[in-house]
Amino acid sequence: MLPALSVICILIFSILITRITAAALENTGLSAKSAKFQARSAFTGCGFTTKESEKIVQHPIRRKLIFTLMLLGNAGIVTVIATLLMTFMHKDEKSLPWYLSIAIVAGGILVLWIVSSNKNIDKKLFNVINILLNRFTSLKSRDYSSLLNLADDYQVTELNVSEDDWVVGKTLFESNLRNEGITVLGIERLNGNYIGLPNNVVKVMQGDNLIVYGRESAIKRLDEREKGDIGDQDHEDAKVLHKKVVEHEMKEDEKNRKD
Numbered sequence: 001m002l003p004a005l006s007v008i009c010i011l012i013f014s015i016l017i018t019r020i021t022a023a024a025l026e027n028t029g030l031s032a033k034s035a036k037f038q039a040r041s042a043f044t045g046c047g048f049t050t051k052e053s054e055k056i057v058q059h060p061i062r063r064k065l066i067f068t069l070m071l072l073g074n075a076g077i078v079t080v081i082a083t084l085l086m087t088f089m090h091k092d093e094k095s096l097p098w099y100l101s102i103a104i105v106a107g108g109i110l111v112l113w114i115v116s117s118n119k120n121i122d123k124k125l126f127n128v129i130n131i132l133l134n135r136f137t138s139l140k141s142r143d144y145s146s147l148l149n150l151a152d153d154y155q156v157t158e159l160n161v162s163e164d165d166w167v168v169g170k171t172l173f174e175s176n177l178r179n180e181g182i183t184v185l186g187i188e189r190l191n192g193n194y195i196g197l198p199n200n201v202v203k204v205m206q207g208d209n210l211i212v213y214g215r216e217s218a219i220k221r222l223d224e225r226e227k228g229d230i231g232d233q234d235h236e237d238a239k240v241l242h243k244k245v246v247e248h249e250m251k252e253d254e255k256n257r258k259d
Contacts, residue, residue, distance in 0.1 A: 173200035
């Protein structure tokens, strides 16, 4: 019983440590999806591509985070294997039958998978982690090369485009991101080509890295948007919200000038 529960505890620790690292990587300017992928890749030791790894090793903070995660991942995998061996090979009178041990481990993994896949839980966990990182670390204040924080909520950062993203296959004219308060400053193609200050006829492709400027909340909303009718409606809602923000900023500016 105890070895089986130990496996589940190790898996919980693994999920938490990769999520914490992903949040820290996001604070260095990586997109949410790219940060999650890099954290999981480093922890498991697989899927860490050369193109993506260059962005890690060339950045001192990201390099330190990934190096630590690799060490923890190796230790965690070894511990899980050793614990599983204890679960099924070390038997005495008090030990549970092998099929109950398997059921406990499988059930624990299933519950963890369901919980970790829940977007609401993931978002709340990320917010808590982000608050703690901002309170007890200085990641944002030390990282100017990848994440440029400007006045108020405005920043320059990058978004990695995946096949399910709302902007895939759309030209910049069709996506109409300017009306959401987001400006695309450049596009880095998967083949290494870079398009600076792209015009409206440029089409966004899967694997692109978009260098964007706008409010942090608007950029995060775009990064989480998936293609389809729900994504289209979210785009319209974002346009309305941006219009209200602009009107508010103009009123504040006019008020300040009068004062």
